[in-house]
Amino acid sequence: MSKYIERAGLQVDTQLADFVESEALPGLKIGISDFWRSLARVIEDFTPTNKALLKKRSEIQSKLDDWNRVNKNNFNKTTYKQFLQDIGYLVEEGAAFSITTDNVDDEIARQAGAQLVVPTSNARFALNATNARWGSLYDALYGTDVISEENGATRSGPYNQARGAKVIDFGRRFLDLNFPLEDGSHRDVNAYQIEGTSLSVTLENGTTVRLVNTEQCVAYDGEKNSPTAVVLRNNGLHVIIEIDPESPIGRTDKAGVKDLTMEAAVTAIQDFEDSVAAVDAQDKVGVYRNWLGLMKGDLEETFIKGGKEMTRALVADRRYTSVNGSELVLHGRSLLFCRNVGHLMSNPAILDADGEEVKEGIMDAMISVLIAKHDLNKRGGHAEQRNSRAGSVYIVKPKMHGPDEVAFANSLFNRVEDELGLQRHTVKIGVMDEERRTTVNLKECIRQVKDRIVFINTGFLDRTGDEIHTSMLLGPMAPKAEIKKQPWIHAYEDWNVDIGLACGLSGKAQIGKGMWAMPDEMANMLEQKIAHPKSGANTAWVPSPNGATLHATHYHRVDVFDVQKTLASRARASLDEILTVPLGERIGELTADDIQAELDNNAQGILGYVVRWIDQGVGCSKVPDINNVGLMEDRATLRISSQHMANWLEHGIVSEEQIRATFERMALVVDEQNATDTEYRRMSGNEETSLAYQAALDLVLQGKNQPSGYTEPLLHGYRLKLKAGLRKVKT
Secondary structure, X not given: XXXXXXXXXXXXXXXXXXXXXXXXXXXXXXXXXXXXXXXXXXXXXXXXXXXXXXXXXHHHXXXXXXXXXXXXXXXXXXXXXXXXXXOOOOOOOOOOOOOOOOOOOHHHHOOOEEEXXXXXXXXXXXXXXXXXXXXXXXXXXXXXXXXXXXXXXXXXXXXXXXXXHHHHHHHHHHHHHHOOEOOOOHHHEEEEEEEOOEEEEEEOOOOEEEEOOHHHEEEEEEEOOEEXXXXXXXXXXXXXXXXXXXXXXXXXXXXXXXXXXXXXXXXXXXXXXXXXXXXXXXXXXXXXXXXXXXXXXXXXXXXXXXOEXXXXXXXXXXXXXXXXXXEEEEOOOOEEXXXXXXXXXXXXXXXXXXXXXXXXXXXXXXXXXXHHHHXXXXXXXXXXXXXXXXXXXXXXXXXXXXXXXXXXXXXXXXXXXXXXXXXOOXXXXXXXXXXXXXXXXXXXXXXXXXXXXXEEEEOHHHHHHHHHHHOOOOOOEOOHHHHOOOHHHHHHHXXXXXXXXXXXXXXXXEEEEOOOOOOOXXXXXXXXXXXXXXXXOOEEEEOOHHHHHHHHHHHHHOOHHHHHHHHOOOOXXXXXXXXXXXXXXXXXXXXXXXXXXXXXXXXXHHHHHHHHXXXXXXXXXXXXXXXXXXEEEOXXXXXXXXXXXXXXXXXXXXXXXXXXXXXXXXXXXXXXXXXXXXXXXXXXXXXXXXXXXXXXHHHHHOHHHOXXXXXXXXHHHHHHHHHOOOOOOOO
C-alpha cells in the first residue's frame, strides 16, 4: 500500500517524493518547496476544468446515445450532421490560418523519416529506440524476411554467404536507385574515394566515374584516397557506406564495403501512455526515472544476452570530415518526444487537498517538463548531446476530444512554462488525431495550439475504437476486416493530411501515419508502407529499430515535401464520408461460423494482451494472434477489439453466454501460446481467480459503459488489485 508524505497541501507517495527531490530537482536550481507549491497551484487551478471537460464528453455521448437509439432504423445523413452541429460535437470552422511554431528541430520540421514509439518504462527498449537514429541495413535485411530463404539463403545457423550475397545485392540496388553513378552500377565498383569535393569510384573495367548528383556526397572518414566511410545524403537523410576490407563482410566485397548504415528513426516517442502499465507511484517513478536518464544523457541498462552481461548506454554523435574540409557532426540519437497521458485518468501517486487522486495528465505535464529542463540546461561540451538543439520540449498529447480539450492542454502548458521559468512555447505539442470529435474539428483543434504544434497523426485502432463507441447504439458494426475498407477510414487518412497542409504544417511540423503492427513481416512492410510517404506523411510509426532502418528506404525513394506541395492544391477529403458510420450492412449475411470466427479473433487478442498487462505489468508486447502471427499490441488494439465485441453483444448478434464460452476456449489457446514463459500464469481452469481473465471479460461485458470505450479504467483497477495481493493465483 502507498505511504504518503505531505507536500504543499498535497499527499505525495513517498516513492515519488523521493524521486523528485533527490533525482529530478538537483541541478535545476529549483527549490524543493518551490516545486511542490507550483505543482499544488497547477493541480488546484486546472483540475476543475479537467473534470468539466470529461463531464462534457459524457453529456455529448449521452445525447448521441439518445439520438442513435431513436434514429437507429431511420438514419439520415443530413439530419445527423445537423444534430452534431446542434449539440456542439461539430463546431463551426473559422478562417484560414497558418501555424507559427518556431524553434523546431530539423528532425521534425525539415527531415522526413521513420518514427519509433517505445514504452519508457523499459530502459532497454527506451535506449534501443533512442539509439535507432542509425541502423545497419545489412543486419536489417539479413535478419528479416525481406531477403528470401530460397536457394539455400537461410537465416539460421552461422553466417550464410549465400544469404549475405543477397543482402549485398539489395544494398547495391538501393545505392543505384538513390545514388546513381554517371555510368555503371555500384555493383561494379572496385574502390570508393574522395576526389576534390566529390565522390569518385573506380569500376571493374578501370574507368572512373562520379555520382550523377555530385552534391549527394557530403563527408567521409579516413583518408580521401582510401576512406573508411563515405557519407551520402538524399532527401535530407544520410546513408554511410562503411568500408573495411579486413572485416568478415568487407573481405568478400570487391570494394571492401562491410555495411550500409542508414539514418533511420529520425524521431522517437518515449511513451508514458498506451504502451506502459503505470498504475501507481512505483510505476510512474520507473517511467519518470528513465525519461530523466534520457534527458540527462546518463541512462544505462545492464542485461544478459546470449549468456553474456551487456550494458547499453546512449550513443555519441557521429563525426566526419566534410568534403569541403570542415567537420560534419551528425546527431547520434533520435530526437525524442514524450507522450503524456490524456485527460481522463487519475493516479494515486498524489492526492490533492480534497484527498482525491490527481489527474495524471496534469502530473505528467509538470514532471516531464521539469525533467526535460536538464536537457535544456546543458552547456559546454554537453550541449552537442542535447535532445533539442532548438531549445524545445516535445510532448505528444493523446486522447483529446475536440478543440476545447486541445485549448485546455495549451493553457496547461502555458502554466507549466510559467511555473518552471521557461519561455512561452518552449513546450511543443503533438496532437493525436485518434478521436472522432478531434478528426471532424481538426482545423479548429490545430488553431488552439497554432503557436506550439509540431505533430499530428492518424491511427486506425484508437480511431476505430472511438468510432464504434460513439455510434454504439446506432447498429451493429461491420466485421473488423471490413471496417478497414469503409469510405470513412480513407477519407479520415486524407483529411488529416489535407488539414495539416492547409494549416501550414509542411516545413514546420510532422504529419504522421500509424503503426505497422507485424514486426516479423518486414517484407510486407517494405512493400506496403511506402504508401505513407506517398500520401504526404513525413513520418510514420514502426515497431522496431530494424523496421525503422527498412522504412527509411521509402523516404529515399519519395521526397515527401515535394509530395506535400502537390497535395496542397487537391480538393479536401469529404467530411460527409468521415461521418459515415461503419455499420454492418451485410451483417445478416454472416453465417454462424463467420460470427464465431470474429469472436474468436477478438477474444484471443484481448486475452493475449491483457494477461501480460495485468499479471506482468507489460503494456506493450508482441502477442501472437489466433494464427500465431506476432502483432505489436497496446491499449489501442485492445480498445477496438473490446468495443467491437461489446457492440455485437448490444445488438444481439452474439449473446453473453456465447462470449463467455468463447473467452473460456480462447484462454486455453493463449495459455498454450505462452507455455514457455516461466512468469506466465494460466487462465484456463482459473477463470474465477485470474484477475487477468476477469479484466479481459469485463472489457467486453462492461464495454458499452466505459468512457469513450477506453480500457484504462478497468485495466488500472485490476492491476492495482493484483499489486495489492488481493488474490491467490493457481498455477
